[in-house]
Amino acid sequence: MAAVAAVAASVVVKHTFVLAHLRFVPTRSLVSEVRIAHLCNETLVTVANGRLPGLAVEVTERDAIAVHVVNKSPHNITIHWHGLKQRLNCWADGVPSVTQCPIRPGHNLTYRLNVTGQEGTLWWHAHVSCLRASLHGAFVVRPRRAYPFPKPDKEIPIVIGEWWNLNLAQLAKNMGDGCYDDSSSATTINGKLGDLYNCSVKVYWILLSIPGKTYLLRLVNAALYSEYYVKIAGHRFTVVGADANYVHPFATDVVAIGPGETVDALVVADAAPGRYYMVALGGQAPKPDIQIPETRSRATVRYTSGGGGEAPPPVAPEMPDQHDYMVSFNFHCNMSSLRRRHPRPPPRADESLFVALRMGSVCRGGRASCKRSGSKESIIVETMNNLRTLPDRPARPFNFTDRALIPWGPNEAWLEPTEKAAAARRLRHGAVVDVVFQNTAVVDTDNHPMHLHGHDVFVLPQGHDNYDAARDAARYNLVDPPLKNTVLVPRLGWAAVRFVADNPGVWYMRCHYEFHLSMGMAAIFIVEDGPTESTSLPAPPSEFLTCNHAHRLVPNELYLKNTNTTGARVNEA
Incomplete structure (x- = not known):
């Protein structure tokens, strides 16, 4: 009876996003290619439903949501539902070439979402190039009980x-x-x-x-x-x-x-x-x-x-x-x-990662050597531990917060050479994972808003300068640490987080500065299936987009090889 009541209490909320080039004009007409006038200029931008910001999606906890995205823009588009946990539903997470193929111009896709166990303010945005600067909106989840x-x-x-x-x-x-x-x-x-x-x-x-x-x-x-x-x-x-x-x-x-x-x-x-x-x-x-x-x-x-x-x-x-x-x-x-x-965080971790966030450079054209430190012969990149797979520790430890490393050359020059490659990490289902994000002083010292898809993380502590496990692990707040999906790693400091990898699928971890993401500060966590059907990732829904008109994105072939996927279809809302 409780399950029946829960289903009866949920509501299917439907929205349609029409993505088009629009101009803010004093009429309510919706046209396909016009411009927004700001700062004495007219600029072509991509928005949803003629609004900037776009439509605020407003739902109640436990609602099912169907958002029909019609792409009338000239760009490939995906929509990421930022902070929505997407339980057993990474296919609707909206990361191009990771969990879906983009929605091509003139095509459409229905995102089927559910909101359970989350209350408060989230948001949605484009996850292609820099289009989220204009293609975004609030996502409000109200409680079924009182605030x-x-x-x-x-x-x-x-x-x-x-x-x-x-x-x-x-x-x-x-x-x-x-x-x-x-x-x-x-x-x-x-x-x-x-x-x-x-x-x-x-x-x-x-x-x-x-x-x-x-x-x-x-x-x-x-x-x-x-x-x-x-x-x-x-x-x-x-x-x-x-x-x-x-x-x-x-x-x-x-x-x-x-x-x-x-x-x-x-x-x-x-x-x-x-x-x-x-x-x-x-x-x-x-x-x-x-x-x-x-x-x-x-x-x-x-x-x-x-x-x-x-x-x-x-x-x-x-x-x-x-x-x-x-x-x-x-x-x-x-x-x-x-x-x-x-809830409280688990008392101890099964896996621990130390991730140094820093800048580097790669030579243009795949060359083995080149001038760096801002030279046009090289390209600036941002890295996490500087390697293709996400290791437990940086390959080359150094004094991460040495202020002498901030200006380009000569002190930081030996740290610049790096790889321009994807980083991935496979996690056992149910594993408790600790990640220490260490900010560094290599060329820049910005804080880094690190965003993990599909999970909330407990922010245990944060601190200045270099993380010291012997000193700082004793400061972990295991009573009431805040739960976050985006953790601001402080300038010339560090933040330690803990999460339970209990949502099977392929999940992006990235810096939310668009410049840092475009330069490579991103990684993938592959969370394996659990032992039962209810803890395993279903296959993508039937309307899932194909890539290049030929190859359908499926979990076993691309991402979850050797995990126990069930092959069950996602239930439609």
Whole structure:
């Protein structure tokens, strides 16, 4: 009876995404190839259903979801449902050439998803080249029971993004060629530039605040490049969730959110009547790291009750220094899991990996030797342990956070040569896996938002400088560590995570800086089948796309060789 009740309680939610070249015009017409006008220019972009950001998918926990994607763009497209665990359903994960073939122009695909055991804010985005800069939207999962905090009076998605005057397909080509010179033209909040840019709206209202009401802000960082610091003048946040997992509530006047991350935060409209700026400021590493122009946008919060006469100018918040990475470090260290809603991590690991995240270079044209350190003879790449298969440790240990390695040459030159190759790691079903991500100082010191598909990870601790197992393993939080799908590895520091490999399939692990991904900072975890049909990956659904019109993607042939796949079809929602 319980199973019947659970099925009866679930709802099939259907959406259709039409992907086309669109222009924002003052009509509601949907046309196939027009342009968005920003920054005194018109730029051709790819969006879903005529919106930037795209449609917010809103569901309730345990719903089944069918999203029909119609590709009317000239690009190959896949959609990744960022943070959705995709239990026994890696075929709907949306990673091209890993779990599916792209949706070709003029074709379509229905993604069949289910949401179980997750509540909060996720998001969806294109997983092809740089198109996620315009092709993205929020994915909201509401609880079937009450929130574990006072019910808000209103919920508002806040999607932070970047606007590029440069064509995004060209941007992807530049990144693949190791170009380090491109930077976004503007920062957006819910697709709007605000009043800091030429040819933009004079004022962008993010919400109308009713005094005394509580608002749940669902923040998403959809940017290609930057972590953002978010503040609202005269107000404080109470953070209650991150990456669709509840956290023990904590108060802060600033939210730090890396690319790929989501944050749920309550804001009470308890300031004096007036207007207040919400500001999103892009953080970046200080010199001698390569610098990009400051990225910033703002919107206006206005109270609905106020006196007559001319309104005073909006109050601006005092923002952190964009190079102050301690703001990010302290924000993320404040997170702990809400124990009554989430489990504890397993007490010990079966496998342990130490993954050094660093920059390197390869010679163009497959040559054995070349000039490096920024020379046109070589291509910049980003690596994880510098090898084709993902080993337990780096092949060449060094002082990972030595500041002398930041400038190009001569100190870092001996570390530059690397491989441009895929990395994979096979995991036994049910294995408890520890991964220490060690950031390094080789050429750049950016933090790295590491995103694992198909699983949440327990963030045990994080720290500065080089990880020391003898010292730092004793600091592991095995009581209430936060659960995340995207872990921001701090600048010149490290983060240790633990997860249970209990979702069979092929799962991407990547840095969510698009530049770093395009240069190779990605790996694949192959999680083997369990001993039963209910713990084994079914074959792909019948409508699954074929590659090159000939070869169908199947688990045994391409990825899960020698594992116990059942051959059962995915149940259709």
